[in-house]
Amino acid sequence: MASLTAHPSEALSGTLQVPGDxxxxxxxxxxxxxxxxxxxxxxxxxxxxxxxxxxxxxxxxxxxxxxxxxxxxxxxxxxxxxxxxxxxxxxxxxxxxxxxxxxxxxxxxxxxxxxxxxxxxxxxxxxxxxxxxxxxxxxxxxxxxxxxxxxxxxxxxxxxxxxxxxxxxxxxxxxxxxxxxxxxxxxxxxxxxxxxxxxxxxxxxxxxxxxxxxxxxxxxxxxxxxxxxxxxxxIPADPSSAAFPLVAALLLPGSEITLPAVGMNPLRTGLFRTLREMGAELEEENARREAGEPVADLRVRAGRLQAVTVPAERAPSMIDEYPILAVAAACAEGTTRLEGLAELRVKESDRLAAMARGLQACGVEVEEGRDSLAIHGCGGRPPGGATIEADLDHRIAMSFLVMGLCAERAVSVDDAGPINTSFPGFTEAMGGLGAGLRGDGTT
The missing domain is CATH 3.65.10.10 (Enolpyruvate transferase domain)
Structure with a gap:
C-alpha cells in the first residue's frame, strides 16, 4: 500500500500526453x-x-x-x-x-x-x-x-x-x-x-x-x-484520464495546458459539455479521426466556474467522470446538482458514497441522495486537509489528489496503487505540469 499526498499548487503549464483510452x-x-x-x-x-x-x-x-x-x-x-x-x-x-x-x-x-x-x-x-x-x-x-x-x-x-x-x-x-x-x-x-x-x-x-x-x-x-x-x-488519449489534469488546470488560476489527441467521441464527452456550461474555457484543435474515432487536441485555460444542474440523461456520456466533476463543483460558485447517479453505486467502489464522504472530509457541504448529489461550492479553494480512503478505486484516488492541488491544505489518499490500472505514471505526469504530488515511499 502506498499513500500519496497532493499539496496546494500554483498554476500548471505545459503539454501532457495522456495514456491511451x-x-x-x-x-x-x-x-x-x-x-x-x-x-x-x-x-x-x-x-x-x-x-x-x-x-x-x-x-x-x-x-x-x-x-x-x-x-x-x-x-x-x-x-x-x-x-x-x-x-x-x-x-x-x-x-x-x-x-x-x-x-x-x-x-x-x-x-x-x-x-x-x-x-x-x-x-x-x-x-x-x-x-x-x-x-x-x-x-x-x-x-x-x-x-x-x-x-x-x-x-x-x-x-x-x-x-x-x-x-x-x-x-x-x-x-x-x-x-x-x-x-x-x-x-x-x-x-x-x-x-x-x-x-x-x-x-x-x-x-x-x-x-x-x-x-x-x-x-x-x-x-x-x-x-x-x-x-x-x-488508440486516442483517454478522455476519462484527461479529465484529471484538465480539471486541475481549470481550477488553478493562471494555468494553461495542452492535452494532445484526446478521444472526442460524442458519447464520451458529457464532462466537457458540463464544464463548458460551468464556464470552462476548452478549445478543440486539429480535429481528426483515428480508427473510426473522433480525436482532437485540447487546450485548457483556468477560469472561475459556476454551479449547474447536470440532468440524469447525461450520465451515460460521463459516468466515469462524476468523481472529478464533484471536485470541480466543490470549487465552483453555487450549488451543483448531479442527478441519475445510481450506476455509481456498483463501480469499483460505491462512488456516490465515496464522493460524498470525501468531500465532507475536505470541508465541503454535500447532500447525498439515493441517486443524486448536491455539492455546495466554496467559490474557490476548499479547506482540504483530509486523508481519503480510496477503497481500491483509481478514479476516487485521482479525484481527491486533484482536490489537494486546489485546496487550502494538502489532501492524501491512503492507497495510490490502483491508479496504475488506468493512468500509469500519473504522479510524474502531473508533476511535469507543476503539480505537487509526493508519496510516502511505502508499498
Whole structure:
C-alpha cells in the first residue's frame, strides 16, 4: 500500500500526453484476438487493467507481443478459434475487461473461470449473465452473480434481441461480442445511447453493424458468423484520464495546458459539455479521426466556474467522470446538482458514497441522495486537509489528489496503487505540469 499526498499548487503549464483510452484498448485486444491475421495497436494503455486483458487473451490462444517502440502486435485466432485456458483468467480490478471477456468467451465452445481482486469480486455480474444465458451460455457463480464464476459456451450459440433494463455499454458490448459467433442477427435495444466504441471498432474489423432509432430506443444490430480481418488501431488519449489534469488546470488560476489527441467521441464527452456550461474555457484543435474515432487536441485555460444542474440523461456520456466533476463543483460558485447517479453505486467502489464522504472530509457541504448529489461550492479553494480512503478505486484516488492541488491544505489518499490500472505514471505526469504530488515511499 502506498499513500500519496497532493499539496496546494500554483498554476500548471505545459503539454501532457495522456495514456491511451482504456475502453478502446480492451476492445482492440479482444477484436484482434477474434480477427484473422496480425493487428498492430499503437497508443495502447499499458495500465494494469489492460495488461490483465492482454494476459487473458494470450491464455485464450492469441499471440501478443510488444515492440520496443511501444507498438503492440496481436495474432488472432479467428471467430470460434479460441482455446480453453489452462488456468483461471484474472482481470484484477477491471470490470470492463471481465464483463466484455465474458461475452467473448460466450461465443466459444469452451469453459473459462473468471476472477479478480477484492473490489472486482464484490461487483455484480448478473446483468451480463442474463442476456448471455438467453443465448445458451451457462454460468456457475457465487451468490449474486459475483466472481469467481465459470463461463461455459454452448456448441450452438443463439442470436437474441435484448432490451437493456438500464443503459450500459458493458452489457451491450458483451452481447455484441458473443453475437459475432451466433447465426443471424443479434440486436441490443438501448433505452438511452451509451458509448459506442464497440460498434465503431467492430466495423473497423469488418463486422456488419447497423444502428437505428426505434420507438423503444436505439437499436444496435450485429450480423453474426462474420469473419473479422486484422486491422491497425491507433488508440486516442483517454478522455476519462484527461479529465484529471484538465480539471486541475481549470481550477488553478493562471494555468494553461495542452492535452494532445484526446478521444472526442460524442458519447464520451458529457464532462466537457458540463464544464463548458460551468464556464470552462476548452478549445478543440486539429480535429481528426483515428480508427473510426473522433480525436482532437485540447487546450485548457483556468477560469472561475459556476454551479449547474447536470440532468440524469447525461450520465451515460460521463459516468466515469462524476468523481472529478464533484471536485470541480466543490470549487465552483453555487450549488451543483448531479442527478441519475445510481450506476455509481456498483463501480469499483460505491462512488456516490465515496464522493460524498470525501468531500465532507475536505470541508465541503454535500447532500447525498439515493441517486443524486448536491455539492455546495466554496467559490474557490476548499479547506482540504483530509486523508481519503480510496477503497481500491483509481478514479476516487485521482479525484481527491486533484482536490489537494486546489485546496487550502494538502489532501492524501491512503492507497495510490490502483491508479496504475488506468493512468500509469500519473504522479510524474502531473508533476511535469507543476503539480505537487509526493508519496510516502511505502508499498
Amino acid at each position: 482504456k475502453s478502446i484498448s480492451h476492445r482492440a485486444l479482444m477484436l484482434g484476438t477474434l480477427a484473422v491475421g496480425r493487428t498492430s495497436i499503437s497508443g495502447l494503455l499499458e495500465g494494469e487493467d489492460v495488461l490483465n486483458t492482454a494476459a487473458a487473451m494470450r491464455a485464450l490462444g492469441a499471440e501478443i507481443t510488444r515492440d520496443v517502440d511501444g507498438l503492440w502486435q496481436v495474432w488472432g485466432r479467428g471467430v470460434g478459434g479460441l482455446r480453453e485456458p489452462d488456468d483461471v483468467l484474472d482481470f484484477g480490478n477491471s470490470g470492463t475487461g471481465a464483463r466484455l471477456a465474458m461475452g467473448l468467451v460466450a461465443g466459444q465452445a469452451i469453459n473459462a473461470v473468471f476472477t479478480g481482486d477484492a473490489s472486482l469480486r464484490r461487483r455484480p455480474m448478473a446483468r451480463i449473465m442474463r442476456p448471455l444465458e438467453q443465448m445458451g451460455v451457462r454460468f456457475v457463480a457465487r451468490e449474486g452473480g459475483r466472481l469467481p464464476l465459470t463461463v461455459s459456451g454452448p456448441q450452438a450459440l443463439m442470436p437474441v434481441t435484448y432490451r437493456l433494463p438500464v443503459a450500459s455499454a458493458q452489457v451491450k458490448s458483451a452481447i455484441l461480442l458473443a453475437g459475432i459467433a451466433a447465426p443471424g442477427k443479434t440486436t441490443v435495444v438501448e433505452p438511452e445511447p451509451t458509448r459506442d466504441h464497440s460498434e465503431r471498432i467492430l466495423r473497423h474489423f469488418g463486422a456488419a453493424v447497423e444502428v437505428g432509432d426505434g420507438e423503444d430506443g436505439r437499436h444496435v444490430i450485429l450480423t453474426g458468423e462474420a469473419e473479422l480481418t486484422a486491422a491497425p488501431v491507433n
